[in-house]
Structures are given as structure tokens and as C-alpha cells.
Amino acid sequence: MNEPRHPHALEIDYAYLEETLLQLLAIPSPVGLTDAVVRYTAGRFAALGIPYEITRRGAIRATLKGRESQPARAVVAHLDTLGAMVKSLKANGRLEIVPIGHWSARFAEGSRLTIFTDSGQVRGTCLPLKTSGHAFGGEIDTQPVGWEHVEVRVDLPAEDRAALEAAGLNVGDWIAFDPQPEIQPDGYINSRYLDDKxxxxxxxxxxxxxxxxGFALPVDVHPLLTITEEIGSGASAALHGDIAEMVSLDISIAAPGQNTSEHAATICMQDMSGPFDYHLTHKLIALAKEQGIAHRRDIFRYYRSDSAAAVEAGNDIRTALIGFGADASHAQERTHRDALVALTQLVxxxxxxxxVARRDCRSMGSLDGFTEQLCPGDMLVPSTPLPVPESFLGDPVQQQTDSERH
Known part of the structure; x- marks a missing residue:
């Protein structure tokens, strides 16, 4: 019996989801500064009585035991976020910065932030080089956009490089931008770093x-939390050989030209790393239909996830990507309660x-039990033979000669 098909079996504790999200957003976690969010998430697993392990750098692999250990599956999301780092201490007492991860400086302009020094924290604001209209007039509207055209104004009495050094600021200090979360009564959620918290x-x-x-799981499931997805490596670590299927959970993009909705889960068919596994993807589609879960299919051209990192690292596993529909990724992101509920239900x-296939418990095997995408009877075959171009027929004399040789 498959318990979730029972009425109301997919009801979730949304208050728990919202509380967890707000607490995660309150913990700065740009790539490389993730220890605190790892400790928080490990505590969340411990409170649920779910055993887990932590890698050297902080990726978390938890375990939900199934009736059988193999073929095991992983469900992965990432704890790391975008951010920035101090590139230089400027002569004017401000900071030159570079991004952590891939995002536009236009979404950093005007943002409040925290600089993490070797000995403490300093608050500041990211501003364009020309900010005050009273000083620069129309030039504030014509200056270029880019990381070389912004700087951080620190909340210190610093007017030169020496003052910054005296305050303990250094090249290589991490910077976390304020998430600014806001949850509306109608279900809309605005914040930085909804990707992927x-x-x-x-x-x-x-x-x-x-x-x-107390749902029974057919096979072992490993919830996996990675810490370097935003710089591309993500799930290249923390997997082990027993895992045959991996579903990544991430932000899905609602934008002109896309099929994603902020009120549904998205099942991604392909991203810039190529198509996802046919059978695993179609399994997720079938589950969403059977359970009445709001969902969309989509394709993302400028997107990669933990799944790509896992495959590129040499893991022979089936991968898929599902997400919560959201607007303005890597900026001031917005989603809706509906999308988060749908994603949770699909998980x-x-x-x-x-x-997908019991055969997957072995990394290598015979054709027995191998999956099938297109059955011969389902293929479209022309009712009459197609004509063969004369150029394909070759020289009859040469053909006879060739046949005699054999």
C-alpha cells in the first residue's frame, strides 16, 4: 500500500516550514561561511530524530531508513547563498568588493550588509560610486552597472585606508547582504536567498x-544539504555508491518565456547541463498528477543545480530537478506559500x-530489468517504404565486386 495516496496524507505542517525558513534566512551563509547554518540544520534533523553525518567542510547527509537499503535515493538542497568578499581597502575609506557566486551588482546597490572580519562584524551599505544626486546630478543615472562600479560604505569613522585597517578590516573578509524577509497574509514571501533556503x-x-x-519508505532516503552549489561544485561531494537516484530541490524561474508559476512546483526537463533522467522525471510528473499536486514543466537555459555537479563528478546516478516557482532569482526573490506546499508534497x-528500477541497486548488470523508453509498437513507422536516393545506391558493378570479395 502506498500511504500518501490516502486522503489528507500529503498535508504538511506549514507553520513548521515557515518558522524554519525565517530562521534559516536569519543566519548568514554565503559560500565559505556556512558553519552556523550547518549547525542549525543539523539541530533540526536531531530534533526530528533523524540521524545524520557531516563531511569535513559541512555538507550534511541524513538517513531515513526504508524497507530495503538499495537502490537508495538522495533528495538534495543547498544551504549556501550568494554574497561578496572584500577585494581592497580604498583610499577614500570604503571597500571594493567582488561577488561570491554569479549575480548582478545592480541587485546589490542600496543594500545593507554585514562584513565579517577576523575579530568581529561591521555593518555597511553597498552603494554606486556616484550616489548623491545633489553632488553628481544626472550622472547617477548614466553611470555603468557592475561590481567595479559599486563600493561598500562602512558604518565607521573611516576616511582612508589606514582607518579601515585600524578597525580590523582586511582583504578577503566575507560579506553577507541582509535578506529582508517579508511574509504577506495572502501567502506571498519576499526575501533574498529563498534560493535555496x-x-x-x-x-x-x-x-x-x-x-x-510514520510513512513506510520502500528504500533508504538520504536528505542531503550541500554548501557550495552557488559556485558550481555542490553535490560533487557527500554522495556514496549506494545512491541510484537524486532529486535536486531548487528555485524555479517564473519569468516571461518560462512555464513556471509562483503557485506551483516545477519539474524541470532540462537545464544548461542537458536533459534530466527520462524515467525519474516522468515518475515525478506521474506522482504529481496522481496526487493532484499543482505542478508545471519547464526548461531553463541559464541554470544548473546540484544534479549537474553530481554527474560531472563521475556519479552514475539518475538525476532530476524540482523546484518552487519564484520570481527574480538572485535578486529580491518572491515566491508564494502555494509553491512551497506543492514542492513539499511532491517530495x-x-x-x-x-x-524507478530495482535493477539500479547494482552499478552494472545485464539487460534484465533495464528500463525502456520507446516500445517498438509505439514507434511511428511509414505506411509505405521511403524512397532511397540514388546517391545512396552506389555503383552496381562496384557492389557486385564488393560482394564477391566477401
Whole structure:
């Protein structure tokens, strides 16, 4: 019996999801400064009674035991976010910065932030080089956009490089921009770093539902939290050989030309790393339809996830990508409660479903039990033979000669 198909089985503790999301957003975690958010998330797993392990650098691999250990599956989200780093201490008492991860400086302009020094924290603001209209007039509207055209004004009495040094600021200090979360009564959620803390909250909420309702899992499930997705490596670590399927949870882009909605989960068919696994992707689509989960299919041209990192690292696993629909990724992001609920429900449905192929418990095997995409009877065959171009027929004399040789 597949328990989640029972009425109301996919109901989730949304208050827990929202609380977890707000607490995650309150913890700065640009790539390379993730210890605090790892400790928080590990505590969340401990409170649910879910065992976990932590890698040397901080990726978390938890375990939900199934009736069978193989073929195991992983569900992955990332704890790291975008951010910045001090590139130089400027002669005017301000900071030149470079981004951590890939995002535009136009979304940093005007933002409040925290600089993490070797000995403490300093607050500041990211501003264009020409900010005051009273001093620069129309030049504030015509100056270029880019990281070389912004600087950080620190909240210190610093008017030169020496004052910055005396305050303990250094090249290489991490910078975290304020998330500015806001949750509306109608369900809209605005904040930086919903990518990917909203998906982390959804994954933890799905784990809570599995625990609270005592759902039986067919195979072992490993919730996996990575810490370097925003710089491309992500799930290249923390996987192990037993994992045959991996579903990444991440932000999905609602924008002109896309099929994603802020009120649904998205099942991504392809991103810039190529198509996702046919069978795993279609399994997720079938689960969403069977369970009545709001979902869309989409393709993203300028996007990669933990799944790409895992495959590029040499892991022979089936991968898929599902996400929460959101607007303005890597900027002031916005999603809706509907998308987070749908994503959480789809994760529960996936965790409690049968694996794509039992054969996948072995890394190598025969054709027995191998999957099938197109059955011969389903293929379209022309009713009459297609004509063969004369150029393909060759010289009859030469053909006879060739046949005699054999």
C-alpha cells in the first residue's frame, strides 16, 4: 500500500516550514561561511530524530531508513547563498568588493550588509560610486552597472585606508547582504536567498511529515544539504555508491518565456547541463498528477543545480530537478506559500514511492530489468517504404565486386 495516496496524507505542517525558513534566512551563509547554518540544520534533523553525518567542510547527509537499503535515493538542497568578499581597502575609506557566486551588482546597490572580519562584524551599505544626486546630478543615472562600479560604505569613522585597517578590516573578509524577509497574509514571501533556503525548509518539512505520520519508505532516503552549489561544485561531494537516484530541490524561474508559476512546483526537463533522467522525471510528473499536486514543466537555459555537479563528478546516478516557482532569482526573490506546499508534497510523494528500477541497486548488470523508453509498437513507422536516393545506391558493378570479395 502506498500511504500518501490516502486522503489528507500529503498535508504538511506549514507553520513548521515557515518558522524554519525565517530562521534559516536569519543566519548568514554565503559560500565559505556556512558553519552556523550547518549547525542549525543539523539541530533540526536531531530534533526530528533523524540521524545524520557531516563531511569535513559541512555538507550534511541524513538517513531515513526504508524497507530495503538499495537502490537508495538522495533528495538534495543547498544551504549556501550568494554574497561578496572584500577585494581592497580604498583610499577614500570604503571597500571594493567582488561577488561570491554569479549575480548582478545592480541587485546589490542600496543594500545593507554585514562584513565579517577576523575579530568581529561591521555593518555597511553597498552603494554606486556616484550616489548623491545633489553632488553628481544626472550622472547617477548614466553611470555603468557592475561590481567595479559599486563600493561598500562602512558604518565607521573611516576616511582612508589606514582607518579601515585600524578597525580590523582586511582583504578577503566575507560579506553577507541582509535578506529582508517579508511574509504577506495572502501567502506571498519576499526575501533574498529563498534560493535555496525555501527548498531546505521544504525538505525538512517533508522529513517531519514522514516522521510524524510514520510513512513506510520502500528504500533508504538520504536528505542531503550541500554548501557550495552557488559556485558550481555542490553535490560533487557527500554522495556514496549506494545512491541510484537524486532529486535536486531548487528555485524555479517564473519569468516571461518560462512555464513556471509562483503557485506551483516545477519539474524541470532540462537545464544548461542537458536533459534530466527520462524515467525519474516522468515518475515525478506521474506522482504529481496522481496526487493532484499543482505542478508545471519547464526548461531553463541559464541554470544548473546540484544534479549537474553530481554527474560531472563521475556519479552514475539518475538525476532530476524540482523546484518552487519564484520570481527574480538572485535578486529580491518572491515566491508564494502555494509553491512551497506543492514542492513539499511532491517530495513526500517521491520519498514514499517505489524506485524507478530495482535493477539500479547494482552499478552494472545485464539487460534484465533495464528500463525502456520507446516500445517498438509505439514507434511511428511509414505506411509505405521511403524512397532511397540514388546517391545512396552506389555503383552496381562496384557492389557486385564488393560482394564477391566477401
Amino acid at each position: 525555501a527548498a531546505v525548509a521544504a525538505l525538512l518539512t517533508a522529513c517531519k511529515a514522514i516522521r510524524d505520520r 513526500i510523494a517521491y520519498m514514499t514511492s517505489e524506485p
